[in-house]
Amino acid sequence: MSNGVVLSVSQLNRYVKSIIEQDMNLQTVFVEGEISNFTNHYKTGHYYMTVKDANSSIKAVMFKTANMRLKFMPENAMKVIIKGRVAVFERDGQYQLYIDDMMPEGTGALSLAFEQLKERLAREGLFDAEKKKPIPVYPKKVGVVTSPTGAAIRDIINVISRRFPLTELVLCPVAVQGEYAAHQIKAAIELFNKNKAADVLIVGRGGGSVEELWAFNEEIVARAVAASEIPVISAVGHETDFTICDFAADLRAPTPSAAAELAVPDSLQQREMLESFRRRISNSVCDRISGEAARVKFAKMSLQRHSPQNYIDDLRVRCDKAVMAMESSVSRNMALKSKEFSSLCEKLDALSPLKIFARGYGAVVRQGKIISDVNAVERGETIDLILSNGTLECEVKDIKNG
Numbered sequence: 001m002s003n004g005v006v007l008s009v010s011q012l013n014r015y016v017k018s019i020i021e022q023d024m025n026l027q028t029v030f031v032e033g034e035i036s037n038f039t040n041h042y043k044t045g046h047y048y049m050t051v052k053d054a055n056s057s058i059k060a061v062m063f064k065t066a067n068m069r070l071k072f073m074p075e076n077a078m079k080v081i082i083k084g085r086v087a088v089f090e091r092d093g094q095y096q097l098y099i100d101d102m103m104p105e106g107t108g109a110l111s112l113a114f115e116q117l118k119e120r121l122a123r124e125g126l127f128d129a130e131k132k133k134p135i136p137v138y139p140k141k142v143g144v145v146t147s148p149t150g151a152a153i154r155d156i157i158n159v160i161s162r163r164f165p166l167t168e169l170v171l172c173p174v175a176v177q178g179e180y181a182a183h184q185i186k187a188a189i190e191l192f193n194k195n196k197a198a199d200v201l202i203v204g205r206g207g208g209s210v211e212e213l214w215a216f217n218e219e220i221v222a223r224a225v226a227a228s229e230i231p232v233i234s235a236v237g238h239e240t241d242f243t244i245c246d247f248a249a250d251l252r253a254p255t256p257s258a259a260a261e262l263a264v265p266d267s268l269q270q271r272e273m274l275e276s277f278r279r280r281i282s283n284s285v286c287d288r289i290s291g292e293a294a295r296v297k298f299a300k301m302s303l304q305r306h307s308p309q310n311y312i313d314d315l316r317v318r319c320d321k322a323v324m325a326m327e328s329s330v331s332r333n334m335a336l337k338s339k340e341f342s343s344l345c346e347k348l349d350a351l352s353p354l355k356i357f358a359r360g361y362g363a364v365v366r367q368g369k370i371i372s373d374v375n376a377v378e379r380g381e382t383i384d385l386i387l388s389n390g391t392l393e394c395e396v397k398d399i400k401n402g
Contacts, residue, residue, distance in 0.1 A: 009093065017088035020095060026086040031058075031097060032105065035078045047074060051082060051097060060084070062099035070102065071113035071214075079105040110210050114217055117244055121219070126226045127247045133231040135251055135262065136199045141168045142263050143198030143230065145188040148173035152206045152235070152256035159260035167264050170198055176205035181215035186224040193229050201228065202259045203245060204235030216243040225249050235259030362387045374399050 007015070020026055033051035040047055045064030050057050060082070062074075074080065084099040104112045121127060142160060146152045148171060160167055172191060174184040185203065192198050203225060205213070215221065216236045225232050225248040234249035235256040246252040253259035304310075364371040365384040371377055377396050385392040 010090070013088060013090045013093040016093070016095075017090050020086060020088055029084060029086060029097075031082045031084070033058075033080065033082070035074055035080060036076055038074055038076050040073075047099075049074065051080075059089075059094060059096035060099055061096060062102065066100050071110050072104065072116055073113075074102065081105055110214065110217075114244065117217065117219055117222070118247065121222055121244065121248070126222065131226070132250045135231050135233065137265060139167055139199035139264060141170055141198045142260075143170045143172065143192045143201045145172050145174055145185055145192070145201060145203045146205050146256070147176045150176065150206055152204060155255070155257040156202060156260040159257050160264055163261065163266045164264035165267070175215075177208070177212045177215055182218035182221050185215060186220045189221075189224040189228050189232070196230075198230055200263050201230050201232045202235055202253075202256070202263055203232055203249065204253075204256050204259060205237070206256065207238040207241060213237055213241060213243055216245040218244075221245055222248040233259045233262055362392075365391075374401060 031051060033053050035049050036052055036057070037050040038047070039049065045067070047062040047067050049060050049062075051060045052058075062084075080102050082097065082099050083101040084097050086095060087098055088095045125131070144153060144156055146156075153171060157169060160169055170192075172188040174188050175181040176185070189201065189203065192201055204216070207213075213236055216234075222244045225234065225245055231251070232249045233251045233253050234243070234246045235253040235258065236243045236245055238255060251262060253262050363386045365386055366377065366381065371383065377383060377399065379396050379399060381396050383394050383396060385394050
């Protein structure tokens with residue numbers, strides 16, 4: 001050196017550091033460049049990177065106290081505008097850029113943060129359709145997570161009281177914008193689930209700027225909505241507004257009023273539908289009864305045709321006819337037999353020995369046997385002589401042949 005003083009490396013670095021830090025032009029600088037070699041030091045929360053352009057580069061660091069305010073995550077090849085200060089890292093003798101704030105070049109920081117978070121959560125499967133829970137058709141309780149003073153709660157109350165007044169409305173008031181809004185929304189969703197205080201949740205607010213709606217783009221809100229066991233309807237802003245909460249919810253409504261319409265059925269339509277069902281059921285029952293009556297009538301006629309009584313009656317007639325035929329046959333046979341009997345009786349009468357006896361003839365009997373041969377008896381035997389009016393006991397005195 002010109003004055004002959006020999007400095008240590010530390011002294012030199014400290015001297016250079018003091019010169020640079022005393023330069024007020026370097027205390028607040030705005031630098032445009034492209035990020036490379038980006039490192040997120042998870043243990044400390046600090047960001048380390050190199051900021052470069054076509055010809056030069058500079059080391060840079062953004063401490064956790066500063067990067068906590070960022071709405072997006074820096075990435076390699078991202079072009080940014082940086083606000084910071086230049087200082088020397090004395091240990092390495094290296095001057096570098098200490099970043100206080102950063103914004104992406106060409107697009108808003110909030111828009112970039114929205115797209116980054118949306119893409120990351122989508123890769124995790126947080127928005128998958130198969131994870132969406134169905135909205136109950138007839139909820140007994142509808143929980144609402146919104147501001148108690150905004151237009152959103154008034155719209156929801158008006159719509160639900162008009163469409164389905166039987167539903168109980170449960171409000172958990174929260175801030176819907178500002179530093180603590182996201183944490184309050186998350187806590188309200190978890191409280192509803194812990195107490196099982198509703199059958200469906202409406203989470204939202206009325207329209208506003210991107211900054212005013214940003215609480216519903218926070219990761220903690222998206223994860224609370226996705227983890228909710230109670231189905232969630234997201235109703236943030238107006239029809240053209242989309243938030244991360246919309247993608248995480250089971251159903252998105254374009255407005256709070258539309259969310260209320262999706263949460264409960266229309267009682268008037270339900271009455272009309274029930275009346276339509278009643279008419280259809282009545283007509284169906286009447287048609288069924290008419291059809292069954294016709295079938296019963298046909299079955300009755302068929303039964304009558306094939307009735308056992310008809311068969312029995314037929315057999316009875318046939319039996320009666322058989323009896324009559326048998327009686328007629330018996331009568332004829334009896335008449336015929338009676339006639340034959342009379343004829344035989346006449347013949348028998350004509351041939352009767354009594355007739356002969358009546359004319360003076362008799363019959364000789366010995367011991368009950370008729371004697372027709374004089375040689376069959378002997379003199380002195382006793383024989384009976386039967387006449388028409390009695391019997392004579394005789395003794396044989398003599399026998400004359402011829």
